[in-house]
Amino acid sequence: MWLGERIVPWALVEGYRAGLEENAFEKATAGRFAGSDLPTLRAHANEAMRPVLDEAFPMELLAGTSAQFLSHHYSAEELRALRAHEESPLGQKVRAFEQRAAALPGPTPEARAKAREALARQTFSTGEQKDLEAFANSPLGRKGAALSPELAGFYVNELERHRTSIQRELDERLRRSVESVLPAAGR
Numbered sequence: 066m067w068l069g070e071r072i073v074p075w076a077l078v079e080g081y082r083a084g085l086e087e088n089a090f091e092k093a094t095a096g097r098f099a100g101s102d103l104p105t106l107r108a109h110a111n112e113a114m115r116p117v118l119d120e121a122f123p124m125e126l127l128a129g130t131s132a133q134f135l136s137h138h139y140s141a142e143e144l145r146a147l148r149a150h151e152e153s154p155l156g157q158k159v160r161a162f163e164q165r166a167a168a169l170p171g172p173t174p175e176a177r178a179k180a181r182e183a184l185a186r187q188t189f190s191t192g193e194q195k196d197l198e199a200f201a202n203s204p205l206g207r208k209g210a211a212l213s214p215e216l217a218g219f220y221v222n223e224l225e226r227h228r229t230s231i232q233r234e235l236d237e238r239l240r241r242s243v244e245s246v247l248p249a250a251g252r
Contacts, residue, residue: 068144069132070124071151071160074220075167078127081224082118086111089239093247109246117238121231122224130223134216139208146205155193162188 090110098106135144150156166184171177189197200206228235 066128066132068135068148068151069130070128072131072135072216073127074217077217077220078122078224081221082122085118085228085235085239086114089114089236089243093240093243098247106247110243113242113246114239117235117242121235121238122227126227130220131216133223134219138212138215143205143208147209150200150205155196158188158193159197 090107093110094103094106135147139147151160162185165188166181169177169180169184171180185194201210
């Protein structure tokens, strides 16, 4: 589970949640508001939906999904090696870097990629960069890179399977969350 939490594909999870938020918002507003009001209403609605989605897709579910994937694709020895790498000072530094990099602003994906590269140069020494490259080029690192698309597909399937199992209740709770922040005149 510890490693599972570390490999949650956050961009994919956030994108999935954003799709659910957008769908709920569109259904609840359905052309009833002026376009100029929509960004503010959407921001309030997304804030109202966040606790519902946190409850529907808790960290334990996400980490468990990752742990399930890991257990199917890695041996016990490989999992020990991955955990040792994650717990090392460099692994901890990588996690801190990833958190900082995820918050980098930028108007385009290219601008964010450049900002990420600059942050990496500031964060990691030349020796650390070489160690990270060596790990990425190791059999375990190459295996992780090769499995990345499969992890994404596995995650989408598992998130969709879970959503389907709670769809009726989830849709109703999201609708109520959106409705709670809409002005009375538009209801």
